[in-house]
Amino acid sequence: xxxxxLYFAVLRxxxxxxxxxxxxxxxxxxxxxxxxxxxxxxxxxQYDEPPxxxxxxxxxxxxxxxxxxDELAFIPPVAGG
Numbered sequence: 029x030x031x032x033x034l035y036f037a038v039l040r041x042x043x044x045x046x047x048x049x050x051x052x053x054x055x056x057x058x059x060x061x062x063x064x065x066x067x068x069x070x071x072x073x074q075y076d077e078p079p080x081x082x083x084x085x086x087x088x089x090x091x092x093x094x095x096x097x098d099e100l101a102f103i104p105p106v107a108g109g
Contacts, residue, residue, distance in 0.1 A: 029051070029056070031051075031098050031100055032099045033050055034046065035047065037104050037106055039104050043069060058091075059078055059090040061094075062077075062090065062102065078090045078102060082103060084098055
């Protein structure tokens with residue numbers, strides 16, 4: 029299935045893109061996608077748990093099942109003042 033990934037803030041900087049189209053197996057979850065990103069980007073290796081997750085512009089559990097055509101966003105915490 030095809031899923032569009034969106035990256036914000038520091039994740040966009042680490043990954044080097046603000047979005048990507050990926051092919052995932054049926055039944056994939058955001059947690060699975062996060063595990064793949066951690067393996068591909070050493071800067072994320074220390075983060076076992078995915079950041080805030082949204083599917084189709086609604087906050088979602090990292091264990092929610094993804095479907096073909098979904099848009100998945102990982103939203104890292106933002107610091108500032």
